[in-house]
Amino acid sequence: MMSRDLEKIIAGCKKGQNSAYSELVDCYSQKIYAYFYRLTGNRDISNDLLSELFLKVIKNIKKFKDGSFDSWIYKIASNVFHDFLREKQKQRKINSEYAENAESFYLDSQHEKADMGQHLQNQLNKIDAEEREIVLLRFYSDLSFKEIAEIRNEPIGTTLSKLHRSLKKLRSLIGQSK
Amino acid sequence: MKNINDENLKELLKKFYDEEHSMEFIHNMEFAEKILSATREPAPSREVIENIKRRISKGNSYKRYWELSAAAAILIIITLSAVNIFRDEPAHYQGTITATQWESSNFSIDDNEFFAINNSIEDVSEQMLTLSEENNNELANSIVELETDMIDLENNFWKG
Known part of the structure; x- marks a missing residue:
C-alpha cells in the first residue's frame, strides 16, 4: 500500500516534473544508499550505484503501474547491484591481479576499522554476496518475504532458507570477533 | 522485530521449519536487526x-x-x-473512363489524377498495339516478297 504523498510524487514523476524527481530522490536515497553500502562496503561504488539506480527509475517510471513501489524500486536496485557484480567479475577475468583478491572492492572500507558500523561491514563482507543481499533487502527495505522472493524470482522457501543460513553465519562471525 | 506488511512470520515459518528452527530463525533475525539498527547508518x-x-x-x-x-x-x-x-484544387482531366465509372471507394481526392494516368497508359498502350499491328503487316509483306525473290533467284541460278 502506498502513502498518498508517495502516490503524488510518482504521479509528478510520470508527468516529468523536476520537483517530483527531487522528492523521490530525497525519499529513497538514504535507505537505498545504506543497502548499496552494506552490499559493497565502498562509498564511491555506492554513490555510483545510487546515481545509476535513480537514472533507471526515472527512465522507467512510466512502466510502474500499481502494486508496491518499494518492491519495484528494490527490484531495480537489486538488478543494478547484480550488473555491477557481473561487470566486476568480467574485469577480474581480464585483469589477473584481481583474481587473488575476490573482495577487492571492499579494500577502502577495511581502513576504517575503528567504526563500529565498519566492524559489522567487515563481517557482512565475509558472507557471500547473494546471502548478504537477502539480509540487507530484509532489513533496509520494508519488503515482506513474499516480495523479496518475487524480486529474486525464487520460491519463498528458498529465500527463507538462504536468509536463515546467512543470519546464522553472520551471528557466528560477530560472536567470534567479539 | 519488524512486522512487515502484517506478515505473520511465525505462521510462515511453521510451513517450512519445525518449532525449534522457527525460534532459532526469529532469534537470529532479532539479533541482526539489533546489530544493524545499533550501527551508524551509512548515508x-x-x-x-x-x-x-x-x-x-x-x-x-x-x-x-x-x-x-x-x-x-x-x-x-x-x-x-x-x-x-x-x-x-483537383485538376479536370479528360479521360475515356469517367470518374463515376470507377468502382473503388479508396480514392477520393486523387481520383481525377488517377484516371488521367490510367487513361494515358491506355492511350499509349493502344498506340503501341496499332503500331505493332502495322509493323507486323509490313513485316509479313516484306517476308513474302523476300521469299518470292529467293525462289526466283534459285530458279534462275539452276537455269544458268
Whole structure:
C-alpha cells in the first residue's frame, strides 16, 4: 500500500516534473544508499550505484503501474547491484591481479576499522554476496518475504532458507570477533 | 522485530521449519536487526544527492527538448500537408473512363489524377498495339516478297 504523498510524487514523476524527481530522490536515497553500502562496503561504488539506480527509475517510471513501489524500486536496485557484480567479475577475468583478491572492492572500507558500523561491514563482507543481499533487502527495505522472493524470482522457501543460513553465519562471525 | 506488511512470520515459518528452527530463525533475525539498527547508518553525502538531482534534471530537459522538437516537426508536416491538400484544387482531366465509372471507394481526392494516368497508359498502350499491328503487316509483306525473290533467284541460278 502506498502513502498518498508517495502516490503524488510518482504521479509528478510520470508527468516529468523536476520537483517530483527531487522528492523521490530525497525519499529513497538514504535507505537505498545504506543497502548499496552494506552490499559493497565502498562509498564511491555506492554513490555510483545510487546515481545509476535513480537514472533507471526515472527512465522507467512510466512502466510502474500499481502494486508496491518499494518492491519495484528494490527490484531495480537489486538488478543494478547484480550488473555491477557481473561487470566486476568480467574485469577480474581480464585483469589477473584481481583474481587473488575476490573482495577487492571492499579494500577502502577495511581502513576504517575503528567504526563500529565498519566492524559489522567487515563481517557482512565475509558472507557471500547473494546471502548478504537477502539480509540487507530484509532489513533496509520494508519488503515482506513474499516480495523479496518475487524480486529474486525464487520460491519463498528458498529465500527463507538462504536468509536463515546467512543470519546464522553472520551471528557466528560477530560472536567470534567479539 | 519488524512486522512487515502484517506478515505473520511465525505462521510462515511453521510451513517450512519445525518449532525449534522457527525460534532459532526469529532469534537470529532479532539479533541482526539489533546489530544493524545499533550501527551508524551509512548515508550519502549532500553533494552526491545534489549531483543525482542535477543529472536527472538535465536528462529531463534533454528529453523534453526532443519531445517538443518531435511534436513541432509533426505539427509542421501536418500543417504543410493540409495546406497542400486544400490549396491545389483537383485538376479536370479528360479521360475515356469517367470518374463515376470507377468502382473503388479508396480514392477520393486523387481520383481525377488517377484516371488521367490510367487513361494515358491506355492511350499509349493502344498506340503501341496499332503500331505493332502495322509493323507486323509490313513485316509479313516484306517476308513474302523476300521469299518470292529467293525462289526466283534459285530458279534462275539452276537455269544458268
